[in-house]
Amino acid sequence: MDRNLALEMVRITEAAAITSARLMGRGDRKAADQAAVDAMRRAFDSVPIRGTVVIGEGERDEAPMLYIGEKVGAGWTAIAGVELMPRVDIAVDPLEGTNLCATGQPDSIAVIALADDGKFLNAPDTYMNKLVVGPACRGAIDISRPPTWNLHAVAEAKRCRVEDLTVVILDRDRHTVLINEVRRAGARIRLISDGDVAPAVACTQPDSGVDLVMGIGGAPEGVLAAAAVRCMGGDMHGQLAFRSQDEQDRAYKMGIKDPDRVYKLEDLAQGHVMFAATGVTDGSLLRGVRFYGGGASTHSVVMRSKSGTVRFIEARHDFERKPASSGLRSSH
Numbered sequence: 001m002d003r004n005l006a007l008e009m010v011r012i013t014e015a016a017a018i019t020s021a022r023l024m025g026r027g028d029r030k031a032a033d034q035a036a037v038d039a040m041r042r043a044f045d046s047v048p049i050r051g052t053v054v055i056g057e058g059e060r061d062e063a064p065m066l067y068i069g070e071k072v073g074a075g076w077t078a079i080a081g082v083e084l085m086p087r088v089d090i091a092v093d094p095l096e097g098t099n100l101c102a103t104g105q106p107d108s109i110a111v112i113a114l115a116d117d118g119k120f121l122n123a124p125d126t127y128m129n130k131l132v133v134g135p136a137c138r139g140a141i142d143i144s145r146p147p148t149w150n151l152h153a154v155a156e157a158k159r160c161r162v163e164d165l166t167v168v169i170l171d172r173d174r175h176t177v178l179i180n181e182v183r184r185a186g187a188r189i190r191l192i193s194d195g196d197v198a199p200a201v202a203c204t205q206p207d208s209g210v211d212l213v214m215g216i217g218g219a220p221e222g223v224l225a226a227a228a229v230r231c232m233g234g235d236m237h238g239q240l241a242f243r244s245q246d247e248q249d250r251a252y253k254m255g256i257k258d259p260d261r262v263y264k265l266e267d268l269a270q271g272h273v274m275f276a277a278t279g280v281t282d283g284s285l286l287r288g289v290r291f292y293g294g295g296a297s298t299h300s301v302v303m304r305s306k307s308g309t310v311r312f313i314e315a316r317h318d319f320e321r322k323p324a325s326s327g328l329r330s331s332h
Helices: 005-021 029-044 098-103 147-158 173-185 197-202 219-232 245-253
Strands: 050-055 087-096 109-116 127-133 166-170 188-192 212-218 235-241 262-264 273-279 290-292 295-304 310-318
Touching: 005 029, 005 087, 005 109, 005 273, 005 295, 005 310, 029 087, 029 098, 029 109, 050 219, 087 098, 087 197, 087 219, 109 197, 109 219, 127 147, 127 219, 147 173, 147 212, 166 173, 173 188, 173 212, 197 219, 197 273, 212 219, 219 235, 219 273, 219 295
Parallel strands: 050 087, 166 188, 166 212
Antiparallel strands: 087 109, 109 273, 127 212, 127 235, 235 262, 273 295, 290 295, 295 310
16 A cells, blocks of 8 residues: 555545544534545545445444444546556544543544554454554453452563553443452453443553553454554454444454454454544544634544554644535535
């Protein structure tokens, strides 16, 4: 994949972030999500790729969402130069943390990842048990072992005490046992209400204050997180956690033959990977969208696994010159 695609991905996440940020705190998660989806779709139209959504917001053609199997990018409609536009897998969450945006809480982001064709796990819309760490702990974790074992392994790899570690866990009833064990081990916990992609990315950054992400969240979000972790040289294990036989049957049709398989990082995201995210609300990794007269500012991160480069991008958007950036149609 051409490295210039990384900047194109940032333009897409910026558009989704700006549009959904206009609905921050309005209490309407569906409207905010829809705004992000519509902005992403428009932005994809000018990107020189033949993209297929393999991680999206549904497994069927549930328009208006970006669904699994949807074709995006200029390569599907172009008359000339199609052979020069790469075929890529796309993992996308136009608004990760819809509830966070709707209530104005931290760490809502617009996020997208690209991989070479066929290199993302085609994860079904189910749950995944996840364990995510940064580069210092690569090779030290094992999701098949108890949480306490992993906490001690991470502490040893980071040359610190377990008491110095901060673990991010979704605040859900299903995590009562996990939370109690982590507390008994002595580690600190940051409970979050929604959105585990941003914390997974944050734990790959040495100064983010996040050391691990543990627990069960969405499987699609797990693949998105894996893309970022691959770029940063961190580590991640995942294991699908089906909520019903129907989900397991659908996963089988998507190629998941072993429902108990432990997926390593390279199983989730292979080959050359790109990851981009733009903050919608302020968070541990990115600042949210700030509006001012006639424009807005955004804060984004973009990563490439091939080079290991991580860029944080601050941008100012002039709505007079580029009305589409405002999420509003031009009146001219």
